[in-house]
Amino acid sequence: MTDLKPFSTLLLSCMLTAAFTSSYAQEASQPENPALKIYRATPTKVNDLIHTKLDVRFDYKKRYLYGKEWVTLKPHFYPTDSLRLDAKGMDLKNISVVKNGKNIPLKFNYQDSLSVAIHLDKVYHNNESYTIYIDYTAKPNELKQKGSAAINDAKGLYFINPDGTEKDKPTQIWTQGETESSSAWFPTIDKPSQKTTEEISMTVPAKYVTLSNGRLASQKTNTDGTRTDTWKMELPHSPYLFMMAVGDFKIYKDKWRNKEVNYYLEPKYAPYAKEIFGFTPEVIEFYSKTLRVDYPWNKYSQIVARDYVSGAMENTSATLHGEYVQGTHRELIDAYFNNGRSTIVHELFHQWFGDYVTAESWSNLTVNESFANFSEVLWAEHKYGKDVGDEHNHDDMLAYLRNPDAKTKDLVRFHYADKEDVFDVVTYQKGGRILNMLRNYLGDAAFFKGLNIYLKTNAFKNGEAQQLRLAFEDASGLDLNWYFNQWYYGAGHPVLNISYKWDDAAKTQTVYLQQSQDGQTFKLPMAIDIYSGGKKERHKVWMNDKADTLTFHLATKPDLVNVDGDKILLAKKTDNKTIDEFSFQYFNAPLYMDRYEAIEAAAANQKEKPNQKIIIAALKDKYYGLRIKAIKALNLTNDDIRNAAQPVLTSLAKTDDNTLARAAAITALGKLKAAGNLTLFKESLNSESYAVQGAALTAISLLEPAQALPLAKGFEKDNKGALTAAIFNVYAANGGSAEWPYIYNTFKSSTIQNKFNSVQKFADFTGRVEKPEYAQQGIEELKAFGIKYKMYGAAQFAGGVLQGIKTQRTQMNDTASATAADEAIKQLADTK
Template structure:
């Protein structure tokens, strides 16, 4: 499962959830009274009632103890028949579990098959979602009545964590494994997707039954069923079908979005030493999905954010890491599955780390460094350091899907890889996958595999990183002895726990750099190194591997040297953020200008965003260099940032650069060029903005909103309204958020009924989508603001506008 962590961080401040670990309840692995063997399903759908009509044949046997009771999870269902070999059975049902009374005690050597005829009613499910997965009803009917002409009718399922038992009876626990087959009956116009192979299709008038079969065992939460009008874009890896299920308008872009998948399969197979273990790999993009993506075995589902056009993809495929993430789950999560949600790290930390591995392989070490810095920063900023990675006292299983299980867990695997070495690390993963394939496992078993392969005792590592919380917070100081030509590096850990870890240091003497590695065992440690000439800089954690926070007393000259000489992206970025604060110093300003040539495009963008061109030294030289970036940089995101920086100068002599930008295939460049052009040629910018196709205008909502607000163009208020809520609360930049707040006020006071309606519809959508964050409460407060503004106005439409808002509020309340 891939979640949108940026959404989580955006709403932490307004969430009413408690994430405390001080809960005394022990969350054990689900007790195995029975083992699932096989699940056979026949389903069809009642679109009007949003219900599923199903038949299930569940084959199982007792795990160890003989018993005459069989319990299945089945939420909000109606049962017409429960039988064994044609004989009806008695049962008790509490709307969550059905306890079936078998005709005799079955032993662990005896299997049986229960038949259940049932109706699944997902709209009646009482379970709630989470920050990661915003719904928990298992089965979702999208635009079931076809009333929304802009949205296709779809049905899809979401099993993690316990949603599968909302649409078929099962033992809904990750430590269960079962083979499956499913017959899906749908109108002929629909395509279906499920796990395993499509064995055959049978037509019956206007209906068709697709028969899907999965011969390899996997967990019930990984069952998937998708129905809709999709184009199937075919690809392959060796003899394995790799298909992309997308809506028709995106079929031409499917391989641009997902086309690296076959190469990913090959890379991960070779890296792990375990061939891709399944018979196909399909990916489907659905509407109104409740998370980012989900690793259903052989049938991955993605949310709409996967859809991108060439104008976006030329800048960056923002979904590429997610594609890698879900694929890697097919080894870690699908082949070997966490035995309990407390051990979720065995699924999600590995999938998170796969994103680093893919970046490293495909785009190089620096790209991987940029990824890991972003990944770790989200954890450090998330203020969740009080949680263990493996934790048995969570308040709710859904709470396990957080930046600890994902981001911190991925960083921990990176540390373990560097400590053990690549050969030992990947040989251990290969052994783990082979030993536990088609089974469930826990973190201790992972540790024992690493110990078996390497011969090392790793309790110390797992105790502090897997079964402990927090991370090192370190004060660093230096003692130089010029007489002996030595420097002593002092490490003082400030957090309550004592961490042990290897630590790299780069010692710079002029143009010479040497790397030292030490092992820190105590909270107060010192290490002495010789030098020939006084070091210009000592870079702590020089390889960027250790997950820690460092405090050092560095001066401007240290940061300038670090910006120019540090080998790791993280340290150059850190230095740049300090140097830009001192641009009244000529040397510092020139260092920022030099950063425009950095090998990392993110450093170049950061320098462009922060360079101060007002009354500065060598200003003409700096502008000349920025012009070169705007015209020639290999990365379109750098070109866009350069154009934005030049646009702030409002210099008509730069018009040719902005004009060229208006012809760019890159939407990032186009958007920045429109805004820059607006301040030197307002009429041209407005003309170009209004001529853009609707699908492009939607993607460029932020720059266009800025232009329309600046020009006070009320005819564009309906367009602006469609993106205001997202912009106000999900924007990462304060200036952008302020701009959207201006837009909100403008619409709230307007006489434009369509704009009010569009704004409210967007609010309702976002409020429902992020209920777990109490975002619906924030939206309601905004709606009240609209009502107050309308009540004060002399708008002829105000009564109708107020009625629209109140009706929407009723739905959220």
């Protein structure tokens, strides 16, 4: 599953929950869930899947799939006369065993509509296979299955705009198998520990194209206006990785070495296929060489679907992406690594870690998702430089550290309430950081040799964390039980306090290290770099206890003692350096995090000259991410800062080669409300970048609100991203009924993240808009928002803003809207 960035669905859920619960009183602590006491064993293997053959067609009107299946199995070890298949919410019309080309009906029990118990015709042994024929109808829209923060629905099969009634939305069908939802569209043993080859024949309207795993083996045109496409996957993979997609897609054909690499996009995005996905062959080559295991499947396709229920899904040889990865040329100007491209490389790495070798249970999901998360850093530093990789690594660590519940969860998790719960910041963001630390500890050569051993040993099979440990130990010759025990089978992270003392008489530098977290003491190998006399000396040390004292004998007081010199530790650190030491660190230590930490320290007190020196210098940092950080940190109410920063900001706003840095500089200048910048802002409206245009429009609205409104009108026909948000904000602040349709339609069609960002302004506008019918549209949309995202606390949040709207509409003598708000509040209360 997706890394869940740039919207990380997982991370987003944490952000939403935090935001809603910080705005409103948190509910009382819930009693411990008894499900957390249950040991989640790897499912027992009674029968093994060998081959799955499907013949399916679709009823768009009913939202049904009519399927015929031939599934070949054999007993895993012990003889058996029974078979249990997962089959969720289906009509099972016929289940037979195939003997000499004939179907012999079997007895079966399907009382719970979740799995079917089949009585075989005889006792089978593990040296003989058998084939079961099933005639069935899948009814995904009638299935009630729980999703998760990562995968917000579990129907398995999705009909998108099947009647063609939704304007500007294509008609599509696609599947989502993870975690165990493939069994909502075909009966199977829906466990990651199963592997099967596959053949799928799809009969679809002839105007549509199809995509599935493996190769397109044949296409047959039928006399009724349909076409039957047959796809074959001749290498074994897990059922949750089966996929189908049907719709009006344009296919851009690319290649890696002698293998097909294809991109499936809606026609309007087809011209930008190369810009969106064109770097894919380069990534395949890099991963193949790095892992010394060539891309293992016969093709790689990527398809973008509407209304996808997660970020993306690594279906074997056929990844399905949510809409956010695609864009026009203008949108992609602002799309740096974190905007979709990190997802593209994440899903591609899964073709090795997750598809080629698959987690043997959801408890060991780390061997799928932690690796895919780690791969984002791996690619970023290779392609864009170490600063980009380090920023990505740090952002993910913060996502983990900011989640208050994460510190209580093991990475390998044998106790959970629901398998969906394992898809979280521990498995993704923390797990990726743990791998990056291990890479640093072992060194690249040993680390990647370990990955090679793990992949080759478990190819087309299943893996778990212990096999990973053995592979790394084999490669390095080191015992790693201590590392896996504390990071994989334990919870939490070190909370590390670092302080220093220089004794001039004894010429000794003392470093005090203190871990203050509850629970286990972490064993921490680290580098300490001492800068003195124009030289850097590295000391490799171990912190083995909750408190350690390290002493270094030096000729003179050092300019800097840099603990965790590689800036690799997964820890919440408090580093008690002086601002002069942080200043030295900014200008002399090499890494992104060295400069980041110095900027953080300087931002806290910008009245002091050393702090100002760091902040102003950072405006010209070599990495745009730190330039942006410095811009956002500026305290422009301080005269010294403002006077020093303003000419730099003006230069950045005009000439920075990064559009996001330009936009940040314009945003900062806009807050000054200086009339002399108006020309710069208006010129910036001509930029090709939506981010720059959005920042400029916002800056003009702060300086000349009356001018901003007609300027915003001029962008209504062509706006995306930051410019859309800027128009929305200008209208929300200064618009009236004439601007309501744009506000309403923008909010209604927004992604969950954008809805979250704009919900308060939308509510404010709903409360004051002149026309009652518009107010009632807004009330209905806020109610829908609260209900749809109630799992994140949105029902409570929406109820609160609707209470404010009710008061406003009452004051405006709009009884109908006040009543509508009151009814919506009651309905939201019932959903909690």
